[in-house]
Amino acid sequence: MRISGARMVVEALHKEGVNVVFGYPGGAIMNVYDELYKQDYFQHILTRHEQASIHAADGYARATGNVGVAIVTSGPGFTNAITGLATAYMDSIPMVVISGQVPTFLIGTDAFQEIDAVGISRPCTKHNYLVNTIEELPYILKEAFYIASSGRPGPVHIDIPKDITAEIGEFIYPETIVVDTYKPTDKGNIRQVKKAIDAISNAKKPLLYIGGGVISANASDDVREFAKITQIPIVETLMARGSIENNNPLLLGMVGMHGTYAANMAMSEADIIISLGARFDDRVTGKLSEFAKHAEIIHVDIDPTSIGKLVNVDYPIVGNLNKIILEMIEIAKEKINPSRYESWRQILKRYDEIHPLRFEDSDDVIKPQWVIKRVGELLGEKAVISTDVGQHQMWTAQFYPFSFPRQFVTSGGLGTMGFGFPAAMGVKRGKSDLVSINFSGDGSILMNIQELMTAVESRLPVINIVLNNGYLGMVRQWQTFFYDKRYSHTDLTMQPDFVMLAKSFGGVGYRVYTKEEFDRALEDAISKNCVAIIDVVVDRLENVLPMVPSGGTLYNMMLEYKD
Amino acid sequence: MTEIKINKVISVIVKNEHSVLSRISGLFAGRGYNIQSLTVAPIPETNLSRFTIKTSGDKRVIEQIIKQLNKLIPVLKVIQHDGIIEKEMAIVKIPIEESLADIDALCRAYNGKIVNVSEDSIVTMVADEPERVENFLKAIKKYHPKEIVKGGSVAIEQ
Incomplete structure (x- = not known):
């Protein structure tokens, strides 16, 4: 079949089973947009900013497990996409992002809207390509999807010059692909797995420490099974929230800076830590030299660079968790006696009873944590929850009763404000039968507010719940704790009328001061089935607690703050 | 650690x-x-x-x-691998006023040679283990080198 490079892009996306792409047109990508106009294989959703295109594709990928796809133009179109790529890269999200480039004969001449796109995307993608000839285009498209979705997933960027999208060439799309320099390890070393299970069976205080890898490997059910058989307590990272159902008695909650007391004490006192798809991030470990001092470490990860990067590992196991966990289950059935850990479970239960996750509710003002809990009570497993970044993100991670993997969509590694709303649009597009909630703050929501237009136009009824405290809350909290209350540029009391703002785009808005008003607003927003902002006026000075101050130790948490 | x-x-x-x-x-x-x-x-x-x-x-x-x-x-x-053979190279330009014979002897001691002599300068080269090249460059200082160009290492397994 002889077709244009632009048509090849469309045909390849179709062959990859793509249902939706998010994007924004411009000069250098117009040939592709012309072919998008002529096809009816899949939907294109026009965002109102390229950053939002990428976040939306990212949210779609996180909610469905499929590769997210976005298309942008050259120059500023592409530089706007970078924050989205970096966000997806840090959280290992499979995506393919296609950008237009100036024609090959103009590359290097500082042409209009020219930028060295692959030069910029290199450190924030798993891999990238500048297409040099029409002949290599089909192969690159195939390889991009393969690389994005295999091994440790990640975003892949393809930069296509405009003359190549115009050129006619022979289109033969490869059915399968072998990249001889890229062979992710799939099966774990079975001897190492046996040794690891032996070590667990001899331990007294084992702990499962699970991360986002459990979700990307679709291994949640099997990890739950492993925990059930062995009765080993579990802590989750931010990225793993949802992989274990919240009412599982073995789950101690989130670990790390704003983790639960029980989870952090478990890390500190465990004698063996079984890390599954987690990467010992600084927000998890606190001060490294004091981290898990009494524990041997089993580290299962698909990416060898994650192993031994920050902590010494006694049992490294490289491979795909969804295969390794099955072997672990088989061996554990024979070797592990769950009653051995009974006293350990009792100790941890005690910790949970002494210092459970809590907040002081009030009748005078809405507490932000109450809002999260309330949405959990009302919607529970009927919603997918996205967040922006800051205090509201941590409260969501702490207080929402997650019950299934991919229910929680948040920018964990990069911490991108402005991520939540466009990501929640992608979630809605991927999971249309569930309610798509975005918890945001009065800071974050303004960082991609133009997406109200996309949500209205493309009928993506995201419900944005803004926990409005008139502050850039998390930074304000650090200023309170560590900067002697010098509130440098964190007071956000100057803000728009969110109700009118939502309405002006054709959405619905609510301003909420009481619990009753909140319940009514949420119910109304769901019934209206259109994009909404629920602007909840919350306690201005509420802090996220408990907290391990930056550089502090997990066993020495700040449990309360007294002025 | x-x-x-x-x-x-x-x-x-x-x-x-x-x-x-x-x-x-x-x-x-x-x-x-x-x-x-x-x-x-x-x-x-x-x-x-x-x-x-x-x-x-x-x-x-x-x-x-x-x-x-x-x-x-x-x-x-x-x-x-640790069992690696590693070589480096250096080219040195020396004023013509210096003793050609002495320089030649020094180069030979380090597996090097004089590669060019023009009206105003002598050009020498050595290729050897990095430490030996380092020593050569120290020794050659005596002859007031005008310019020294060093290449990076190349290495191969034994």
Whole structure:
């Protein structure tokens, strides 16, 4: 079949089973947009900013497990996409992002809207390509999807010059692909797995420490099974929230800076830590030299660079968790006696009873944590929850009763404000039968507010719940704790009328001061089935607690703050 | 944690494709790894290139460098055997006023030679183990070198 490079892009996306792409047109990508106009294989959703295109594709990928796809133009179109790529890269999200480039004969001449796109995307993608000839285009498209979705997933960027999208060439799309320099390890070393299970069976205080890898490997059910058989307590990272159902008695909650007391004490006192798809991030470990001092470490990860990067590992196991966990289950059935850990479970239960996750509710003002809990009570497993970044993100991670993997969509590694709303649009597009909630703050929501237009136009009824405290809350909290209350540029009391703002785009808005008003607003927003902002006026000075101050130790948490 | 700094020569075999050099140099720059020297050349009759990178760091850093290099998509192989034969090269320009015979003798002592003599200068070269090249460069100072050009290391397994 002889077709244009632009048509090849469309045909390849179709062959990859793509249902939706998010994007924004411009000069250098117009040939592709012309072919998008002529096809009816899949939907294109026009965002109102390229950053939002990428976040939306990212949210779609996180909610469905499929590769997210976005298309942008050259120059500023592409530089706007970078924050989205970096966000997806840090959280290992499979995506393919296609950008237009100036024609090959103009590359290097500082042409209009020219930028060295692959030069910029290199450190924030798993891999990238500048297409040099029409002949290599089909192969690159195939390889991009393969690389994005295999091994440790990640975003892949393809930069296509405009003359190549115009050129006619022979289109033969490869059915399968072998990249001889890229062979992710799939099966774990079975001897190492046996040794690891032996070590667990001899331990007294084992702990499962699970991360986002459990979700990307679709291994949640099997990890739950492993925990059930062995009765080993579990802590989750931010990225793993949802992989274990919240009412599982073995789950101690989130670990790390704003983790639960029980989870952090478990890390500190465990004698063996079984890390599954987690990467010992600084927000998890606190001060490294004091981290898990009494524990041997089993580290299962698909990416060898994650192993031994920050902590010494006694049992490294490289491979795909969804295969390794099955072997672990088989061996554990024979070797592990769950009653051995009974006293350990009792100790941890005690910790949970002494210092459970809590907040002081009030009748005078809405507490932000109450809002999260309330949405959990009302919607529970009927919603997918996205967040922006800051205090509201941590409260969501702490207080929402997650019950299934991919229910929680948040920018964990990069911490991108402005991520939540466009990501929640992608979630809605991927999971249309569930309610798509975005918890945001009065800071974050303004960082991609133009997406109200996309949500209205493309009928993506995201419900944005803004926990409005008139502050850039998390930074304000650090200023309170560590900067002697010098509130440098964190007071956000100057803000728009969110109700009118939502309405002006054709959405619905609510301003909420009481619990009753909140319940009514949420119910109304769901019934209206259109994009909404629920602007909840919350306690201005509420802090996220408990907290391990930056550089502090997990066993020495700040449990309360007294002025 | 081992804090002892070690020097390491790493050979990286890569697919010879667009921007592979910046992928590797970008990895070192972005993650704060040190490059002491870097030599790149295509491997004859293949579509591959060989990078020889001289670097240093503690054990954890060296391990990370090797793993991170392996993680790059166009990297075929990373070689870091200790039994490695390593050579460096240097070219030195010396004023014509200096004694040709003395310089020749010195060069020979270091497996080197005089490669050119013009109206106003003598050009010598040596290729040897890095420490020996270092010693040669110290010794040659006596003859007031005008210019010294050093190449990076190249290395091969024994």
